[in-house]
Amino acid sequence: MDRIAAATTDLSKVYGSGDNRVVALDRVGIAFREGEFTAIMGPSGSGKSTLMHCAAGLDSPSSGSVRVGTTELSTLDDRKLTALRRDRIGFIFQAFNLLPTLTALENITLPLTIAGRRPDRDWLDRVVAMVGLADRLDHRPAQLSGGQQQRVAVARALASRPAIVFGDEPTGNLDSRSGAEVLGFLRDSVRELGQTVVMVTHDPVAAGYADRVVFLADGRLVDEVAHPTPDRVPDLMRRLSEGNPQPPALHTHSRTR
Numbered sequence: 387m388d389r390i391a392a393a394t395t396d397l398s399k400v401y402g403s404g405d406n407r408v409v410a411l412d413r414v415g416i417a418f419r420e421g422e423f424t425a426i427m428g429p430s431g432s433g434k435s436t437l438m439h440c441a442a443g444l445d446s447p448s449s450g451s452v453r454v455g456t457t458e459l460s461t462l463d464d465r466k467l468t469a470l471r472r473d474r475i476g477f478i479f480q481a482f483n484l485l486p487t488l489t490a491l492e493n494i495t496l497p498l499t500i501a502g503r504r505p506d507r508d509w510l511d512r513v514v515a516m517v518g519l520a521d522r523l524d525h526r527p528a529q530l531s532g533g534q535q536q537r538v539a540v541a542r543a544l545a546s547r548p549a550i551v552f553g554d555e556p557t558g559n560l561d562s563r564s565g566a567e568v569l570g571f572l573r574d575s576v577r578e579l580g581q582t583v584v585m586v587t588h589d590p591v592a593a594g595y596a597d598r599v600v601f602l603a604d605g606r607l608v609d610e611v612a613h614p615t616p617d618r619v620p621d622l623m624r625r626l627s628e629g630n631p632q633p634p635a636l637h638t639h640s641r642t643r
Contacts, residue, residue, distance in 0.1 A: 389419065390418065390419060391418050391419065391454070391550040392417075392550050392582075392584075393418065393452075394414055394447075394450060395415050396449065397414045397447050397449075397450070397452065398413055398447060398449045398450050399411040399440060399445070411605045412605040413432065413450065414433075414437060414607055415456065415620065416600060416607060419536060420580070423582075424584045424597065424598055424599075425562075425595075425614075426438060426599075426600055428601055428602035430606065432602040432603050433604075435586055437586075440452055443467050443471050454474055454549060455474070455549055472500065474548050475550055475552065476543030476548040477543055477553075478536075478539050478540055478551065478552070478553040478554070478572075479553075479554050479556070480556065480560075480589065482535040482539045483531075484527040486526060490508075490519060490526070491523040491524070491630070494513075494538060494541045494542045495510070497542065497545065497546055503546070505545060505546075509523060509545075509547055514541060516571060516579070518537065518567075519538065519541060532560055533565075533568065536556065536559075537558075540571050544575055549582065551582065553572065553583065553587075554585075555587055556568060556572070557589065557592055568590055572595065573574055573595045576585055576597070582598075593614055594614055594615065599611045
């Protein structure tokens with residue numbers, strides 16, 4: 387039986403009221419399995435970033451529930467929610483969000499330092515080796531390329547051995563080669579380290595690194611592809627962007643590797 391790293395049930399998010407009411411999420415239920423790489427895609431305004439922010443405890447839903455492991459986020463006060471995000475969730479954003487005065491190593495271990503925890507040296511060494519930063523640990527961000535800075539951000543997200551890592555367009559500021567490297571590291575963290583990764587992306591090539599892709603339209607889950615191929619993802623995105631009718635039920639497409 388698959389273990390669940392995080393899940394939402396009947397998750398809704400509504401902004402505004404009356405004529406200004408916008409339904410960003412409409413009763414979304416999804417589970418992110420441990421050791422799986424999931425990409426979330428959909429047209430602009432489909433709710434994909436809102437889903438990630440609610441699932442990661444960065445935003446609160448209007449109704450429904452979010453669990454990380456067996457912890458229901460709505461039961462946590464602000465202090466406990468902050469601690470959960472720090473200890474059990476890793477984040478990678480489009481902007482690298484590195485502190486310029488700290489070295490790469492200090493940036494990687496910063497969340498642990500803030501938490502008053504010492505890094506697991508063996509795990510840290512594995513993560514640093516996987517992202518290819520062993521010879522860059524003493525460098526500050528200004529001395530690193532964009533791709534190297536995002537590698538630092540990936541290592542930082544993995545350093546605390548979180549239950550789940552969320553990435554919001556993590557390759558959006560990178561050229562194709564650097565982006566491919568970072569996506570490869572995320573994929574390797576799933577395959578080699580058993581990490582769980584959830585990534586919001588608009589890029590079908592990036593989605594091709596995932597184990598599955600889920601598609602949102604108008605705040606609802608409308609499709610899912612297991613083991614995506616580069617040609618299948620753009621086809622589905624095109625259909626959703628053109629506003630074609632949503633399928634009556636969630637369809638799952640797969641291919642054999």
